[in-house]
Amino acid sequence: MVRSIPAAAPSLGAEERDAVDRVLRSGMLAQGPEVAAFEQEFAAIVGGRTVVAVNSGTSGLHLALLAMGIGPGDEVIVPSFSFAATANAVALVGATPVFADIEPEHFCLDPAAAAAVVTPRTAAIMPVHLYGHPAAMDELNALATRHGLAVIEDACQAHAAALHGTPVGAFGKTAVFSLYPTKNMTSGEGGMVVADDPAVVRKLRLLRNQGMEKRYDNEIVGFNNRMTDLHAAIGRVQLGKLAGWTARRQANAAFLDANLAGADVVTPPVAAGATHVYHQYTVRVTEDAFAGGRDGFAERLAERGVGSGVYYPVPIHRLPSFRLDLDLPETERAAREVLSLPVHPQLSDADLKTVAEAVAGK
Template sequence: MGGTISVAEPILGDEERQNVEQVLESGQFLQGQFVESFERKWADYVGVDHAVAVSNGTVAIQLTLNALGLEPGDEVIVPSLTFGSTATAVVHQGGVPVFADIDRDTYTLDPEDAERHISDRTRALLPVHLYGHPAEMDELLALAEEYDLAVVEDAAQAHGARYKGTTVGSLGDAACFSFYATKNITTGEGGIVTTDDAEMAERLRLLRSHGMTSRDDHEVLGYNYRMSELNGAIGDVQVERLPEFNARRAEISERLRDELADVGWLRPATIREHVEHAYFWAPFEVQTECIGMSGREVWQALKDDGVETRHRYTKPLYEQQVFQSHDGFNGEFPWSANERDHLYDESLPVVESIAGRVIGLPNHPNLTDDEIERVVEAVRNFADENGGDGNERP
């Protein structure tokens, strides 16, 4: 037995180090040739005309909504089971996140429930390609067309995923990616917006750098959301390694799905035939009624056995304190101004039934075949050791 098997690892090599070294030697930390080159490569990889690098995935969403002209109090429909910043970024822009239910199988925004939540203040849909599985974009794009809404893809977890043959990030009006350290590729911290819209790209470039058109001119209310050259230097190499990383992630994740197919208490997440999963996670659903344990307890027990897993998201976003207490802009805005407190009284059936059940097994490209075998064994032995009757699927 070795040490603990980690669930995620950034993979950095000599080329990344050389690039970083070059930036350190130059003393040029402001976004420059590496950030620009990274943007060009990312746009080409995704298949769009423009990519605008920023300091993280959260501000990528905020700036995109800003560039789309989101006005204070405008509503944006988001899935209720995702990382918090999908929704807090809407609030940062003065908008109101409206929580919709998810598809039972893919955990992504349910188009029918999204439609139910459309009001005359709705301006955009913000589907998340959760765990690396693309949302049902055809239905969502049709809905957007019918109601004249923008579509922003939250592709933070879906580097290189494909929907009906098209790479995600090129399907909506714009898409936002994160390069946080656990993601399929990393820049340390970082994010990027992709779009085919030249005007939007121009506006994003302005917004990310103080709204300045020249050294002395602040044209619009901007921010300092630039990606530093150090982060760009890493991204410029990582983007080239992404296809190889993703191939290994897929190989490992599919092996886990195959080898654990007959374990009754663990159901592999559905992967629709028309998608290519990015396998940010290798997601499985804990069949609590079968093993007699919660997702949390499974997570803890596997951890004690030296296998780290992911266990998120355990709480629907509408139950989070920040939305329950309407704690945006000192509690004043946009909540009370809009008298929309009822939006957070939701109890959405699919989200409620999934929250806390999904775990992600280790699947990062650094894993050796022996380590993968150890993960398989730990899971296979689990039911016996923990007294579950776990091999009958309900």
């Protein structure tokens, strides 16, 4: 039987188990000192901004929108080429997600396409730093400034990514990171919301905790979106490993770049000034380059023991939950052509060679 190299592989070891045991021995399982410490430590990778821990990236997006005062009657510009949570969060606050096309090189929100859908009802732009590559934040922030819009970064896949030396999470009024198991670091499940306004930070903390700052003094209607100390303890260990893992992802990506030249794929370019953290190493496979297209190519890789993933085969605007008839050609093309190859830190040198040879058809 051929050993399969997985497309993603979370790394959890003795240090994470020890951290969980420490919390279990303390008897403090809910949100407590571990969460507070995790928030302070995570701030180091987002330019020192304030961080509010929650129970998932989706909760983070939801609460960020609420804390920014976005709701019914508002429109929020989002890319359709993303995970559904990006648009779901907008819909959950009663606002309308307005889908704009992506730019073809990095699969992120196209500033020109976003500018074309601004209306008097537009309240915010939510760019996604897809696959770990930063969106064009200089242009998107300029667009937001011209129209008086809030910028909420969906940084769920981009821990420690940067643009011109500024970390993602430090561009918008708020930003959200996911700590799902397949992300570049995990807490088992969880999310981090980053904000630069003390009033927004306070609102986030109220919203995640049933509307309370003091126990039984519920100031607003809120949610139970807290992170547990168990999850925070795992996250703190993982955060300490993030720099090393990121360097390994970047080295793996550099190996693939160098060894896939001339193969039937288009490798992912990196924008000038961008630090790509390679949550995914995503190539394009066109019908012209490979007769079976992307799906046939994935089958060929599987036969050679190489896993892959398609993120995302259906644009959000075409999902049954939204079902909109829109003309987003780059989004549709990406959904047909993208394929993510293994790039995670657990790959050995032999694994990388196997991936490269499988892609080249050797």
